[in-house]
Amino acid sequence: MSAAPLFLVLFIDSMGLGLVFPILNALVIDPHSYFIASEASTHFRNLLYGFTISIFMFCWFFGAAFLGNLSDQLGRKKSLLICLVGACAGYLISALAVLVNSYTLLLIGRIIAGFTAGSQSIAQAAIVDISEPDQKARNLGLILFFCSLGFVVGPMIGGILSASTLIYWFNYAVPFYFAALISFINAILLAFIFKETFLRTNRKLHFKLHYAVEIFIQAFKHEKICGLSIVFLVMIFGWSSIYSFISMYLLHKYHFSSLENGFYMALLGIGFGIGTGFLMDPLTKRFSLKQCMIGSCLLIAAITTLIITAPAAAYVWVYDMFLGAIMAVCYSAMLTLFSNQVDEKSQGWVMGITGAVMAFAFGLNGLLMGILANLDSEMPLIIAIISLTFSALLMQRLYHDPALVNT
Secondary structure (H helix, E strand, O other): OOOHHHHHHHHHHHHHHHHHHHHHHHHHHOHHHOOOOOOOOHHHHHHHHHHHHHHHHHHHHHHHHHHHHHHHHHOHHHHHHHHHHHHHHHHHHHHHHHHHOOHHHHHHHHHHHHHOOOHHHHHHHHHHHOOOHHHHHHHHHHHHHHHHHHHHHHHHHHHHOOOOOOOOOOOOOHHHHHHHHHHHHHHHHHHHHOOOOOOOOOOOOOOOOOHHHHHHHHHOOOOOOHHHHHHHHHHHHHHHHHHHHHHHHHHHHHOOOHHHHHHHHHHHHHHHHHHHHHHHHHHHHHOOHHHHHHHHHHHHHHHHHHHHOOOOHHHHHHHHHHHHHHHHHHHHHHHHHHHHOOOHHHHHHHHHHHHHHHHHHHHHHHHHHHHHOOOOOOHHHHHHHHHHHHHHHHHHHHOOOHHHOOO
16 A cells, blocks of 8 residues: 555656657647747747757756655655655646746746656665565566556547547646646655655765766766666667657658547557566566567667558557557666666665666757757657667677676
């Protein structure tokens, strides 16, 4: 029972991320939303879309590292409460931005929500705190399973609650209100039900806003996780091209509505759930984590190629679930490898690193792909294919140490 709010935290974190993309795509890219001036060019809209994604992710970059380390000092519970309160405030401001057609307010909301979006890393560390060594991979897979539920529900909420064609008072602000309410409820549950899993009282608190930069640099200096960090950075850069820009691609090529994009992203989340809930455990028993990561990256690159070359929208729907399932295996394998490199006292730190690297990759990708998407809407997906293939090659080349292979 005490773990229930923790899983709800994971659900809300991923739900909030999944909820935004269908709405953001419709608000910024679609000229008929009138959120951005109707005379704005497609190129300008693409740049704004990429920038809006990147500002959230760069704030996540700073917040994930800072809060992940803070959870090793202050405790998991208090750090998670900070995340939930910030998420609630960020969603409310975003809803207000939609009501008054203010892009500036939307950015402020995304900045606040981004900085406090480190809950996934903290929750992962809390689960690791109570996991036996032989249960670590399975439990990390279960964490991602609950995250995948958020990836399913979030886009559906974003698509359904923003569709005024279904109910007249639905609009682009309603999903943000819903997310704020869920965050507030979970904060209350966490405060009264969740029991602290890790607390160190013999250490002074250190608050350094530049800690994200320091921890990011440490990731590439640390002997055991340097190579993993490089591989993870390239891998997530490729995956972020897909996750952040597939909605834009479907809007441009097949004229998907926010509702259609919401269900497409939800189906991707269902695939993610299948991967974490049903594929990860049997695959890690049969193959090493290194083999799982390499094979998954190459398969994702292949499926993305099929999406680009699909002769009709029906094919894109078929490939969707497979894409999510395979990505889940790849991501789970990498998280487990990271976790295996440090002791139990540093799990918050190492999970903070994974969150920081992931957020930095998403942020950098948002800036670059917002520019490159002006060349062609397929460009982000092409970059994804190249990055994922390269990350598989890096993994093969960098990892020969048996200590880093968990079978």
